[in-house]
Structure formats: structure tokens, C-alpha cells
Amino acid sequence: MSTTSVKTRFAPSPTGFMHLGNVRTALFNALYAHLHSGHFLLRIEDTDLERSTDAYAQQLMQDLRWLGLDWQEGPGTTTEITYYQSQRSDVYAHYYAQLEQQQAVYPCFCSPQELALSRKLQRSAGQPPRYAGTCAHLSESERAVKLAKGIQPTLRFRIERDQSIEFIDLVRGQQQFSSNDIGDFIIRRADGTPAFFFCNAIDDALMGVTHVLRGEDHLTNTPRQQLILQALQLPIPQYGHISMILGHDNAPLSKRNGSLSIQELKQQGWLPEGVINYLARLGHSYTDDNYLSFKELAQQFSLERLGKAPAHFDEQQLKHWQQAALHRCSEEELWQWMAVEHIVPVSLKTDFVTAIRANILYPKEALQWAAILFQEQLIIEPNAQIVIDQAGSDFFSHALTALEDTQADYAALVKQLKQTSGKKGKELFMPLRAALTGQTHGPEMANVLPLLGIDKAKQRLICWIN
Numbered sequence: 338m339s340t341t342s343v344k345t346r347f348a349p350s351p352t353g354f355m356h357l358g359n360v361r362t363a364l365f366n367a368l369y370a371h372l373h374s375g376h377f378l379l380r381i382e383d384t385d386l387e388r389s390t391d392a393y394a395q396q397l398m399q400d401l402r403w404l405g406l407d408w409q410e411g412p413g414t415t416t417e418i419t420y421y422q423s424q425r426s427d428v429y430a431h432y433y434a435q436l437e438q439q440q441a442v443y444p445c446f447c448s449p450q451e452l453a454l455s456r457k458l459q460r461s462a463g464q465p466p467r468y469a470g471t472c473a474h475l476s477e478s479e480r481a482v483k484l485a486k487g488i489q490p491t492l493r494f495r496i497e498r499d500q501s502i503e504f505i506d507l508v509r510g511q512q513q514f515s516s517n518d519i520g521d522f523i524i525r526r527a528d529g530t531p532a533f534f535f536c537n538a539i540d541d542a543l544m545g546v547t548h549v550l551r552g553e554d555h556l557t558n559t560p561r562q563q564l565i566l567q568a569l570q571l572p573i574p575q576y577g578h579i580s581m582i583l584g585h586d587n588a589p590l591s592k593r594n595g596s597l598s599i600q601e602l603k604q605q606g607w608l609p610e611g612v613i614n615y616l617a618r619l620g621h622s623y624t625d626d627n628y629l630s631f632k633e634l635a636q637q638f639s640l641e642r643l644g645k646a647p648a649h650f651d652e653q654q655l656k657h658w659q660q661a662a663l664h665r666c667s668e669e670e671l672w673q674w675m676a677v678e679h680i681v682p683v684s685l686k687t688d689f690v691t692a693i694r695a696n697i698l699y700p701k702e703a704l705q706w707a708a709i710l711f712q713e714q715l716i717i718e719p720n721a722q723i724v725i726d727q728a729g730s731d732f733f734s735h736a737l738t739a740l741e742d743t744q745a746d747y748a749a750l751v752k753q754l755k756q757t758s759g760k761k762g763k764e765l766f767m768p769l770r771a772a773l774t775g776q777t778h779g780p781e782m783a784n785v786l787p788l789l790g791i792d793k794a795k796q797r798l799i800c801w802i803n
């Protein structure tokens with residue numbers, strides 16, 4: 338295959354907000370397509386009409402764009418075909434008809450209750466539950482009687498017994514399934530809507546998808562999908578099933594164990610480049626530990642480097658990449674991201690951004706520093722209060738004198754205070770920081786003091802002088 342013909346896809350069901358697990362699947366597909374100068378396709382799998390909403394579909398597209406995972410084919414790229422499965426019923430009808438003509442499928446009139454009972458009996462006999470084949474060989478007249486009773490049949494795909502279905506998984510290697518373990522399966526529900534396996538496989542084939550990277554929970558769907566496509570003589574993509582992401586409790590990452598939606602991450606100020614750098618390394622190993630652009634991540638992406646074992650979500654790592662992404666932002670980008678212009682004068686933009694950029698991870702921390710430096714009222718943290726009390730009134734008298742004498746030149750102030758107070762190191766720096774900022778940690782005081790200004794600094798020192 339020529340490298341230019343690679344086409345990958347992301348096929349989400351718009352039944353909820355996208356979270357990190359979904360996005361990693363999209364990312365791996367986008368990276369693989371980019372590596373091969375191919376196309377990354379987006380298809381909206383909205384066949385579950387009750388749970389799918391257009392709002393979720395719109396949101397997931399917005400999320401993908403925010404992350405820089407634009408698609409070359411999909412909603413908005415052409416009007417020739419639709420990428421919404423809910424609008425592709427005619428396409429599926431065509432292939433149902435073809436399968437009917439080939440007698441590869443049959444209508445099944447079994448009720449959910451009958452099927453449940455049959456499964457129960459099979460289990461109690463120590464057999465794996467498979468469709469018992471009750472409707473597999475009904476005559477035309479038997480079918481007509483059931484239809485006349487108004488029973489809406491499902492459509493089942495007929496599977497030959499004792500067949501071995503094999504394929505090489507792009508991640509997991511050789512796979513083998515027995516057709517006896519699968520049993521005849523439903524490809525169209527009684528309400529006429531297509532089963533997931535069916536339209537997912539048909540669309541991959543018709544849309545020219547060559548490589549499918551998806552969650553390992555879909556591994557057992559693959560033999561069914563291969564059988565459908567073989568029966569229709571449609572091309573079969575290569576499938577790769579990527580490992581799950583587990584939360585801190587070893588359960589699959591979900592809202593319950595702390596996974597945030599992409600929207601929530603955005604609202605909290607996580608940067609898309611940091612999120613992407615983190616996710617690309619979650620279940621895929623890179624030898625390069627540096628921050629990489631999307632292009633660089635793609636160049637170093639390799640199917641061989643995808644892990645088979647589950648990956649563990651680690652917020653510390655996400656923070657690490659957030660910091661790396663922040664480090665690369667321009668002053669203007671950071672200023673926009675911080676959104677503190679209602680507190681910090683624009684004339685001090687450069688000084689403010691320079692002072693705090695290395696000390697923050699989220700905009701809310703920038704806001705906190707803006708308030709500390711530019712608002713009158715100062716909240717003293719309990720730890721800072723302890724340090725202030727330990728330093729005592731005399732220390733702050735000396736500090737005030739030094740501040741006035743040096744006109745808030747921090748280096749000179751420290752030098753004078755060292756002499757007059759007799760303190761040095763932590764004993765000198767900590768109470769000074771605590772009184773001026775209310776915190777025991779934070780940006781370099783040499784950068785903080787000019788932003789605070791001499792008047793505000795004076796007021797804050799005077800507070801602690803008896």
C-alpha cells in the first residue's frame with residue numbers, strides 16, 4: 338500500500354461529553370494519518386436516537402478543533418456525502434437488501450423474553466450463551482404468519498459453524514475466533530435501526546478507511562465486522578485495539594474516578610498542547626521526553642510503540658505537560674489565558690506575566706496573584722501568619738526602614754535588612770514574603786516588589802509593627 342492512501346477515522350457516538358479516553362483514540366488516529374500523509378476522517382455514529390444529541394455532536398467537534406485534531410473528511414468538509422449515520426439509512430438499506438438476496442441473513446421473531454430464557458438455559462447447561470438458531474430455518478409461510486401477527490423481526494446475520502476467523506491486530510498481533518462462539522447476530526434491530534457492528538463496518542468500507550485504531554472493548558466486534566464485509570465483498574480495514582486507560586482506582590477512566598470532560602479541562606485553563614503531549618504518551622511510548630508539536634508527535638508515532646497493557650492516568654504527568662506548554666506560550670498568549678486585565682493594569686502586562694509565569698498552572702492562580710499584588714485587601718495564609726509572628730515587630734520596623742531607604746530596590750533592601758535585623762536566609766526571606774504577599778511561596782520577590790509598589794509594600798509592613 339502506498340503511504341498516501343492511509344485513512345484513519347474517529348467514530349464517536351454523541352451520547353455524552355468527550356473525555357480524555359475518547360480523545361486519545363482520536364489523537365492516535367490523527368497522528369497515524371499525519372505520519373503517512375493520509376486523511377483523518379470524522380464520522381458521527383448517532384444511530385442511538387434516544388441517547389444521541391446534536392448538541393453533543395457539536396460539542397465534540399468543537400473539542401476536537403480546540404485540541405488541534407481537525408479532520409480532512411467529515412462533517413463540513415463536503416456536501417457530497419453525510420458523515421452522520423442517522424442520515425445514512427438508505428445506504429444501510431441497500432446492503433441489508435443485498436444480504437437478504439444472498440440469504441446471508443434472516444428475520445428473527447424471537448422476543449427479548451424468549452432470548453433471555455434461552456440464554457439462561459444455555460448457561461445452566463454450562464454452555465456459552467449464543468443464539469439458538471430458532472428462526473434460522475423458518476419457511477416462508479411460517480414467516481408470513483408471524484409477520485401477520487404484527488411481530489417486528491430483527492435481522493440476523495447467519496454464521497457458518499466451525500469456521501475460524503483470523504486477523505492480525507495492529508496492536509495485539511494474531512487473533513483467532515471461532516464462529517461457534519459468536520452465533521448468528523443481529524444487524525438490524527426490530528425498530529429498523531442498524532446495529533452498531535453493521536453500520537460501523539459498512540461505513541468504514543465505503544468511506545475508504547484503511548486503519549482503525551479503537552478501544553480494546555471493540556476487539557470482539559471485529560470478527561463479526563469482518564464476516565459482514567466479506568459477505569458483501571467490501572474492503573476490510575486493518576484494526577488495532579488500543580489498551581484502556583485506568584483511573585487511580587484501577588477502574589476504566591470515567592467521570593466517576595475523576596476524568597474531566599474536554600470542556601471542563603478547557604474551562605480550567607488546561608492548554609490543548611499540554612493535553613495532547615500527555616495523551617500521546619498515555620499507552621504509547623516516546624523516546625523523546627521533550628515537548629513535541631503535533632507534527633513531531635506524528636513523526637515519532639509508531640504502532641509498535643503502542644502498549645498492550647492498560648495505561649494509568651496520572652494527573653502529575655498532565656500537570657508536567659501543562660507546565661511545558663505554558664513555558665512555550667508567548668507573553669500575549671499568557672496574558673489572554675490569564676484573563677486578569679480587570680485587575681492588572683495593561684501597562685504592567687510584561688512585568689506581571691514575567692513575574693508569575695513559572696509559578697502557575699491555571700488561570701485561577703494568575704487571578705490569585707493579581708489580587709495579591711493589585712488589590713488592597715490581603716489574606717494571610719495560616720503558615721504565613723506563623724512566620725510573621727515568629728519574626729516579630731522589630732524585624733518589620735527594620736524592613737520598613739530598608740524599604741524606604743532603598744526605594745524598593747529589592748537586592749539593596751535585602752542587603753540592608755540583613756545588617757539591621759541580623760537575620761539571613763530563610764529567616765529573612767520568609768517573613769518578608771509572608772508580610773508582603775500573605776504566602777510562604779510564590780514568584781521571585783525581586784519581580785514581585787516592583788509590581789506591588791512602594792506604597793502598598795509599606796502598608797503591608799506597617800501592619801506588623803507594634
Ligand code: GLU
Binds near residue numbers: 347350382550551
Ligand atoms: N461509535 C463507536 C464508539 O464510540 C465507535 C467504535 C469504533 O471506533 O469502531 O464506541
